[in-house]
Amino acid sequence: MISCRGSKDLMIEALYGELGPAEREEFDAHLRSCPDCAAEYSVLGATLRVMDERRRPDPGPAFWDGYWNRLAAKMGAEAAPATGRLPLAFRLRRAFEVLPRWPYQAAAGAALIVVGILIGRAVFGPGGRTPRLAGVTTARAATAVSDDPALRARRYVDRSQVLLLGLVNYDPKTQDVAGFDLAGKKAASRELAAEAADIRTSLKDPRQKRYRELVSELEVILMQIANLDAGNDLDGVELVKQGVTDKGIFLKIDLSRMGWSGPALPGPGPRTGPGASAAGGHAKDKI
Amino acid sequence: MDEARLIDGLARGDLAAFREFVETYKKKVYFLALDMVGNSADAEDVSQEVFLKVHRSFGTFKKDAKLSSWLYRVAYNACIDYMRRRALAPEPVADDVLDSPGRSEALLASSAAPADPGRAVEAAQLQARIAHALDRVSPQEKAVFLLRHYDELMLKEIAECLQLSVGSVKSYLFRAVRKLQKELGAPGAAGVEVPHD
Numbered sequence: 023m024i025s026c027r028g029s030k031d032l033m034i035e036a037l038y039g040e041l042g043p044a045e046r047e048e049f050d051a052h053l054r055s056c057p058d059c060a061a062e063y064s065v066l067g068a069t070l071r072v073m074d075e076r077r078r079p080d081p082g083p084a085f086w087d088g089y090w091n092r093l094a095a096k097m098g099a100e101a102a103p104a105t106g107r108l109p110l111a112f113r114l115r116r117a118f119e120v121l122p123r124w125p126y127q128a129a130a131g132a133a134l135i136v137v138g139i140l141i142g143r144a145v146f147g148p149g150g151r152t153p154r155l156a157g158v159t160t161a162r163a164a165t166a167v168s169d170d171p172a173l174r175a176r177r178y179v180d181r182s183q184v185l186l187l188g189l190v191n192y193d194p195k196t197q198d199v200a201g202f203d204l205a206g207k208k209a210a211s212r213e214l215a216a217e218a219a220d221i222r223t224s225l226k227d228p229r230q231k232r233y234r235e236l237v238s239e240l241e242v243i244l245m246q247i248a249n250l251d252a253g254n255d256l257d258g259v260e261l262v263k264q265g266v267t268d269k270g271i272f273l274k275i276d277l278s279r280m281g282w283s284g285p286a287l288p289g290p291g292p293r294t295g296p297g298a299s300a301a302g303g304h305a306k307d308k309i
Numbered sequence: 310m311d312e313a314r315l316i317d318g319l320a321r322g323d324l325a326a327f328r329e330f331v332e333t334y335k336k337k338v339y340f341l342a343l344d345m346v347g348n349s350a351d352a353e354d355v356s357q358e359v360f361l362k363v364h365r366s367f368g369t370f371k372k373d374a375k376l377s378s379w380l381y382r383v384a385y386n387a388c389i390d391y392m393r394r395r396a397l398a399p400e401p402v403a404d405d406v407l408d409s410p411g412r413s414e415a416l417l418a419s420s421a422a423p424a425d426p427g428r429a430v431e432a433a434q435l436q437a438r439i440a441h442a443l444d445r446v447s448p449q450e451k452a453v454f455l456l457r458h459y460d461e462l463m464l465k466e467i468a469e470c471l472q473l474s475v476g477s478v479k480s481y482l483f484r485a486v487r488k489l490q491k492e493l494g495a496p497g498a499a500g501v502e503v504p505h506d
Contacts, residue, residue: 031479033483034483035464035479038464066490075435075439076459078459081353086336089331089335089339093357096357222354234350234351238349
């Protein structure tokens with residue numbers, strides 16, 4: 023027969039079922055004769071059953087689907103050309119990194135002007151006026167000239183919010199599916215999601231931890247949108263809308279503005295979530 | 310792909326093998342990091358740092374070792390490094406306002422919440438108590454507990470992963486379970502319902 027000390031030595035293995043048959047028999051025999059050890063075994067077993075109830079929040083399929091791509095981007099960024107074993111994509115990425123940046127910046131500036139004109143037409147044309155988009159357009163145009171991480175993060179959040187508003191406010195019963203332009207939203211989401219890792223990395227200040235988390239949550243949702251089926255995947259859109267609501271994304275965005283420590287954006291800041299349009303029906307925002 | 314071929318591919322720097330490796334272990338590494346560092350954004354960064362380290366330094370892997378044990382060791386060390394860096398960094402103070410949904414609410418929102426709001430609140434409170442109890446356990450005890458309880462590694466495997474003796478692993482685990490029991494209170498008391506089999 024084992025002693026109480028011997029019983030304690032075997033307690034962990036017994037709790038996790040790692041005892042051999044002979045040891046188990048000895049252990050059980052001791053518990054039958056020792057109420058203290060039996061009580062301890064029972065209480066610790068109950069504790070483990072409580073710990074079985076623990077749930078870990080899963081970031082969802084879009085997060086897992088994009089995991090490799092985000093990792094590959096980091097690998098590409100840190101890969102050295104001397105290894106000689108880099109995949110073509112990484113070598114191309116590296117080559118682009120060492121080329122002068124000004125031609126790309128000029129091209130990006132031109133593209134932003136064109137996008138600004140197109141958005142201006144969409145917003146101020148016959149489809150309806152939405153003044154808050156004007157601020158976003160300004161924010162987009164300004165993106166190219168600022169490297170401030172906080173400002174970039176804020177603009178990222180603004181752009182994501184506008185995109186999400188366009189999606190959340192869409193009602194297939196009252197709005198033409200052709201005008202919804204899911205393909206455009208998917209492309210914009212993909213583009214935004216691709217920026218997320220860089221923005222998160224740039225937010226190094228510990229006080230910006232919450233913004234990093236917000237950017238991370240937005241990235242997951244944007245990737246869900248980017249991965250919607252080709253065509254008009256309205257079921258998928260509904261799932262994304264539900265996710266945005268369940269996670270309180272618009273509330274978090276609003277709260278992020280209340281605690282924002284970065285420089286002010288030029289022009290009026292876009293505001294709030296679907297509640298803004300609830301009183302007057304669905305907003306006609308388009309991206 | 311079996312482990313021997315995977316190891317061979319990794320040793321040759323084969324990107325397809327590395328991707329296979331990442332796809333196989335990404336969830337285990339991410340969730341270990343999440344449990345250790347406590348938030349999803351940092352957990353992703355830490356988990357990706359683990360894979361980058363594997364990619365950079367696979368040469369240090371001994372072929373007679375078990376791949377998953379080696380990976381857990383790299384992951385554990387990365388988590389500890391991260392926690393040390395975080396301990397050196399000043400505590401965030403300016404953006405408490407964004408701390409809106411507390412951990413319990415976040416868990417409530419993310420898990421399959423019961424339809425009954427009363428039960429949902431109880432479930433969220435239980436999750437919060439469990440999280441709080443785990444926070445009271447030292448990092449090493451926590452790592453041992455997580456690996457045994459959730460990743461279901463045997464004591465010997467944990468000893469191999471963390472380069473400890475089996476006796477030390479048992480000791481850490483025993484202390485962890487006792488601390489959890491103290492933090493959670495007597496089973497059945499004050500909000501801690503013990504599920505019955």
